[in-house]
Amino acid sequence: MNEQRPLTVPPKLEAARAGGLEADLKPRMEAQGLTVYYGKKVGVGNVSMPIYANRVTALIGPSGCGKTTFLRALNRMHDLTPVARVEGKALLDGQDIYAPGVDPVDVRRRIGMVFQKPNPFPTLTIYDNVIAGLKLLGVRRKNVLDEAVERSLQQAALWDEVKDRLRAPGMSLSGGQQQRLCIARALAVQPEVLLMDEPTSALDPISTQSIEDLMSELKKHVTVVIVTHNMQQAARVSDFTGYFLTGELVEFGPTSQVFTMPKDPRTEAYITGRFG
Amino acid sequence: MEPVQTRSIHVSQSPLYRALGDRLFVGAILVLCLLVIGIVLVMGWQLGSAGSEALAAFGFWGFLSGSTWDPVQNIYGAWPFILGTLLTSLGALALAFFPALAVAIFAVEYAPRWLGSALSYALELLASLPSVIYGLWGLFVLVPAVRAVQESVYFWAADYAPFLLPLLGNPIGIGMTSAVLVLAVMIIPFAATLAKDSIALVPAAQREAAYGLGATKWEVIRLAILPYARGGILAGVILALTRALGETMAVVMVIGNSNKLPFTLFGPATTIPSAVINEFGEAQGLQLSSLLALGFILFLISGALNLLAAWIVKRMSVEGRL
Numbered sequence: 001m002n003e004q005r006p007l008t009v010p011p012k013l014e015a016a017r018a019g020g021l022e023a024d025l026k027p028r029m030e031a032q033g034l035t036v037y038y039g040k041k042v043g044v045g046n047v048s049m050p051i052y053a054n055r056v057t058a059l060i061g062p063s064g065c066g067k068t069t070f071l072r073a074l075n076r077m078h079d080l081t082p083v084a085r086v087e088g089k090a091l092l093d094g095q096d097i098y099a100p101g102v103d104p105v106d107v108r109r110r111i112g113m114v115f116q117k118p119n120p121f122p123t124l125t126i127y128d129n130v131i132a133g134l135k136l137l138g139v140r141r142k143n144v145l146d147e148a149v150e151r152s153l154q155q156a157a158l159w160d161e162v163k164d165r166l167r168a169p170g171m172s173l174s175g176g177q178q179q180r181l182c183i184a185r186a187l188a189v190q191p192e193v194l195l196m197d198e199p200t201s202a203l204d205p206i207s208t209q210s211i212e213d214l215m216s217e218l219k220k221h222v223t224v225v226i227v228t229h230n231m232q233q234a235a236r237v238s239d240f241t242g243y244f245l246t247g248e249l250v251e252f253g254p255t256s257q258v259f260t261m262p263k264d265p266r267t268e269a270y271i272t273g274r275f276g
Numbered sequence: 277m278e279p280v281q282t283r284s285i286h287v288s289q290s291p292l293y294r295a296l297g298d299r300l301f302v303g304a305i306l307v308l309c310l311l312v313i314g315i316v317l318v319m320g321w322q323l324g325s326a327g328s329e330a331l332a333a334f335g336f337w338g339f340l341s342g343s344t345w346d347p348v349q350n351i352y353g354a355w356p357f358i359l360g361t362l363l364t365s366l367g368a369l370a371l372a373f374f375p376a377l378a379v380a381i382f383a384v385e386y387a388p389r390w391l392g393s394a395l396s397y398a399l400e401l402l403a404s405l406p407s408v409i410y411g412l413w414g415l416f417v418l419v420p421a422v423r424a425v426q427e428s429v430y431f432w433a434a435d436y437a438p439f440l441l442p443l444l445g446n447p448i449g450i451g452m453t454s455a456v457l458v459l460a461v462m463i464i465p466f467a468a469t470l471a472k473d474s475i476a477l478v479p480a481a482q483r484e485a486a487y488g489l490g491a492t493k494w495e496v497i498r499l500a501i502l503p504y505a506r507g508g509i510l511a512g513v514i515l516a517l518t519r520a521l522g523e524t525m526a527v528v529m530v531i532g533n534s535n536k537l538p539f540t541l542f543g544p545a546t547t548i549p550s551a552v553i554n555e556f557g558e559a560q561g562l563q564l565s566s567l568l569a570l571g572f573i574l575f576l577i578s579g580a581l582n583l584l585a586a587w588i589v590k591r592m593s594v595e596g597r598l
């Protein structure tokens with residue numbers, strides 16, 4: 001299994017590999033020995049990795065390896081699962097979000113989330129879906145809300161398609177548009193970090209394309225962490241990649257390096273499609 | 277390999293089985309459905325025709341709006357009974373709505389699991405208690421307490437707001453107030469169970485969408501849960517209302533059974549079911565027909581409310597809009 005095999009490297013990655021780490025790199029978040037238990041079972045164990053500001057970090061690995069579990073630990077979503085328990089630290093700008101006295105509601109306002117299946121609020125209009133989070137923050141001024149709706153929908157590459165029907169129900173959109181609506185909804189509150197769990201797995205290739213195209217724009221404003229099963233997607237959109245296997249972070253590094261010169265033979269096996 | 281597999285499929289499903297099985301099943305279901313619908317229609321028609329003597333004697337609107345019900349002079353009007361039925365039912369619903377919703381939200385969203393299921397059992401038990409038990413409780417526990425409160429309100433009003441007295445009526449405990457309270461207590465478990473079920477059906481993805489935006493628990497309930505569950509909650513409320521409309525024993529025991537208008541807040545009143553239960557024994561001729569016509573009216577009101585419930589579920593429920 002561990003035999004070395006020469007890899008064919010896509011030209012784009014070859015170029016990226018030469019780049020190395022940039023100078024302006026600073027971590028927005030950092031996992032330190034993060035472990036999540038479901039009851040006695042370990043969902044993901046002892047993960048330490050940085051999440052760099054204004055970069056896209058991809059989490060890859062076979063089904064059931066703990067990607068979702070790790071992602072949800074980054075904005076305290078496990079607080080909602082009675083059987084789940086989190087140990088270790090997750091720093092946001094140097095502050096542990098699990099420290100006593102930290103309100104998970106504040107954490108989730110700064111670290112937004114987009115889910116695998118589009119989940120717009122079905123009784124709300126497109127407009128009201130986008131401003132749902134702002135309303136929670138007490139924003140009521142119409143011009144502020146209007147601006148936020150346009151800005152978020154622009155960032156989510158949905159504005160042109162819906163600008164003439166903002167008062168239509170959110171459910172009247174196609175699946176891909178609904179997912180972009182959910183991205184706009186998450187962006188409207190201007191989070192520092194955006195966590196995305198397989199955001200394109202329920203979508204057709206064209207919607208997937210438009211969401212992938214978003215990434216390079218998005219990272220100007222936010223730090224993105226994306227879970228994906230699609231290796232090409234990870235290679236296309238991300239700057240850093242973490243490879244998970246059976247509840248462990250096996251490898252973390254710049255995407256170009258992980259995909260072309262993985263340090264761990266298990267990563268290589270996965271990347272070259274011999275496993276997973 | 278392939279031919280063997282194909283044959284084995286044919287063996288397990290003979291052509292006859294295929295052709296008959298489905299049709300028999302559909303046929304049986306169709307017959308049973310038509311039977312149920314038929315029973316309802318026949319019942320409505322029979323009530324209507326049995327009451328037609330009274331409806332002909334006083335005219336449909338005359339019977340509906342007539343406020344005299346006098347077996348001695350043989351004059352019958354339904355208005356006091358209709359009014360009493362609507363007042364007690366709507367009053368009970370108004371009192372029961374928020375407590376029922378609160379119990380449902382608490383049981384699903386706040387209570388630890390053991391308490392949630394204990395509450396569910398308690399609600400189902402309460403919903404299945406025979407109404408005569410509620411009547412007994414109303415008569416021996418509620419009515420004396422109501423009377424005590426009514427008396428102090430009455431004497432306060434006599435001193436400071438005498439213009440209220442005709443509205444309040446005599447503080448005798450038995451009457452409209454007690455009937456509304458007993459009915460409210462009876463329908464809370466009913467409405468709460470239905471609301472609880474529709475709240476529990478809200479998908480986790482909806483809750484997480486709201487939590488992910490930084491919503492507090494209460495904000496999640498307002499933003500994600502109640503809008504999603506509203507169709508089911510409203511349908512439950514309307515079904516609870518139809519239950520209140522038809523409730524007989526408990527109401528008869530505490531309402532005082534007086535058809536003398538105007539009704540007062542404290543004083544005795546009546547409803548359609550209590551008129552029927554009080555008079556059906558010795559009624560004959562026009563009086564019997566009038567009682568049946570009352571039944572027909574209740575049948576129409578309940579039918580209309582059930583249709584309204586179905587329409588609301590369709591309009592308001594989230595799945596219906598997809």
Ligand SMILES: Nc1ncnc2c1ncn2[C@@H]1O[C@H](COP(=O)(O)OP(=O)(O)OP(=O)(O)O)[C@@H](O)[C@H]1O
Pocket residue numbers: 038042043044061062063064065066067068069070081083229
């Ligand atoms: N609520 C839960 N209760 C118990 N065990 C859980 C729960 N959620 C996840 N697990 C377990 O934790 C492990 C990691 O699951 P996780 O959902 O994080 O995997 P994943 O990498 O996201 O997989 P996929 O690619 O299929 O989404 C799995 O073994 C799973 O069975």
Ligand SMILES: [Mg+2]
Pocket residue numbers: 067068069197
């Ligand atoms: Mg997952």
